[in-house]
Amino acid sequence: MAKKATKKAEEAPLKLFYIFYNQERWDNWLKTLSEASFDADPKSEEMPEGFRILDGFSVDITLAVLKIIKLYQNKRFTRDETLDKISAVEAIVMSAAPRSDLEELVGILQLPKLVLFAGSRKYIQGDFDKDIKTLVKKGRDQIEKDMELALETASNIGAAVIDGATCCGKYVKEDLENPTLFDEWLIECERMNEAMASLKNFDESTGDDE
Numbered sequence: 001m002a003k004k005a006t007k008k009a010e011e012a013p014l015k016l017f018y019i020f021y022n023q024e025r026w027d028n029w030l031k032t033l034s035e036a037s038f039d040a041d042p043k044s045e046e047m048p049e050g051f052r053i054l055d056g057f058s059v060d061i062t063l064a065v066l067k068i069i070k071l072y073q074n075k076r077f078t079r080d081e082t083l084d085k086i087s088a089v090e091a092i093v094m095s096a097a098p099r100s101d102l103e104e105l106v107g108i109l110q111l112p113k114l115v116l117f118a119g120s121r122k123y124i125q126g127d128f129d130k131d132i133k134t135l136v137k138k139g140r141d142q143i144e145k146d147m148e149l150a151l152e153t154a155s156n157i158g159a160a161v162i163d164g165a166t167c168c169g170k171y172v173k174e175d176l177e178n179p180t181l182f183d184e185w186l187i188e189c190e191r192m193n194e195a196m197a198s199l200k201n202f203d204e205s206t207g208d209d210e
Helices: 002-011 023-034 049-073 079-093 102-125 132-142 147-162 181-198
Strands: none
Touching: 023 049, 023 079, 023 102, 049 079, 049 102, 049 181, 079 102, 102 147, 102 181, 132 147, 132 181, 147 181
């Protein structure tokens, strides 16, 4: 009997052990960013340190949110639990930027994440379009006229990507020196696609997965 009880305990979902994102993590990233140099090295083709850190910052947020989605897919969380956890991360990430040199950089980070959070919620709610090609065309037409409508379209793309659709590298304009906000959202959807692939076996890990 004791063996059966032990086995049952071991098989129970490890919900309480997963820490997806918290204020301390966000603050640590901001501190690291504030200490980084954004000056280009004329002798190197590498991106300046600060922008590399900013990119890592962005990836970390995307992974944190999609880990929640993966555990929902694996029936670790209910629909309401999942939406609550995503909202908790969103509240941290989309909070007002500190009034400092970081304010503009944090804004650059936050805008693409609009589609991460909106797309994740739309996926959980289950009502979304999967015709990527049509959605991209629609979003490009909308972005200069109605940003909220364009975000709704982009969130459909994000939800479809989470659901397994392939996107969005081929739809991103080649000239990225002047990308539209919709382009930024497509780039984030591509990042979501890569993150979902990297998290394929996430639920096999245990403990404090950050």
